[in-house]
């Protein structure tokens with residue numbers, strides 16, 4: 001990937017997203033030094049770039065231009081599960097034991113690297129430039145977050161990483177996973193990469209002892225947590241047996257929830273716990289496709305929103321494509337309530353407004369929006385609308401049109417990481433061949 005001092009994307013239909021989202025016909029975006037310097041009409045913005053020496057110009061005529069999208073809950077490490085022969089599972093606990101815990105327990109650091117590179121490319125191909133990932137590789141815990149970080153940055157993706165601490169393999173492995181989070185957190189100042197961040201990862205209340213949770217709160221040193229919460233009834237039952245209202249209550253009382261923390265799923269929560277999530281300003285991230293796949297239930301997202309919770313959208317490793325999840329979010333809530341008027345604008349807002357806000361908080365600067373000073377990410381979609389696209393019907397096109405289109409060009413922090421739909425500086429056939437070889441070896445020994 002070659003670094004240019006500035007990137008100009010011009011002549012596109014520009015959608016800025018964010019809380020004050022606008023639409024600009026014949027629009028342009030100028031990125032300088034990795035940040036958005038100007039957004040506006042091509043005539044106005046092109047003039048600002050005229051004196052630039054090392055300028056790459058991308059003509060987006062006939063294309064839609066958006067900021068990079070954000071996936072607020074991802075598991076890159078799930079790559080080798082595709083096609084794996086796992087024993088049939090009757091419930092969520094068995095799915096974890098028969099598939100996910102066996103898989104991550106068998107991983108080497110080479111597996112970790114390829115498992116990250118493959119979906120990182122898919123993210124870019126889906127217009128996603130920022131992910132909040134949740135990693136587990138109990139076969140090779142120490143150093144794994146650095147391997148994931150190097151892999152995603154090589155592809156060009158921006159990522160917030162976390163290692164899922166769990167007592168499922170005993171205290172020694174739990175302690176290693178605590179140390180891995182702490183070590184990676186501590187390495188971030190040395191890396192000095194504004195496109196890397198870290199949250200302290202926790203699996204879920206039901207696989208974490210009080211001792212381990214207290215150690216995590218100490219080791220996090222004020223960093224936020226990224227944890228699964230009330231994904232399945234099993235998590236709630238375990239918390240109730242320990243005297244809590246549920247798993248959200250237990251996490252709240254042990255100091256895990258708060259304005260910097262992300263609680264994924266929050267399906268089986270009581271009204272009191274919804275109030276706790278809102279009062280603590282914990283970010284909730286819903287993952288509809290995964291929940292359907294695991295048959296664990298459907299989060300009452302309207303109730304969480306009504307209570308004042310911030311609710312973002314993630315894919316839980318099911319897909320790299322957050323627009324797939326946007327559609328699933330609408331459909332699953334409509335099916336749950338039998339009300340076809342539900343969740344259209346709320347789900348759209350998750351992608352264009354809430355997810356960018358979540359990422360901006362994590363990375364400490366505006367991410368996922370096209371505005372002056374924001375991270376310099378642009379996606380040029382091969383989408384020549386078959387029906388009129390105006391400022392008034394953007395949501396309809398994002399939900400029902402854009403998912404059928406693919407990005408032609410993707411820029412992350414001013415770096416062109418995808419051109420003509422292909423990742424820059426990466427031999428995709430070689431990556432796929434190596435991934436298949438490593439996956440086959442893991443399947444033989446898991």
Ligand SMILES: [Zn+2]
Nearest residue numbers: 134228264316
């Ligand atoms: Zn997850």
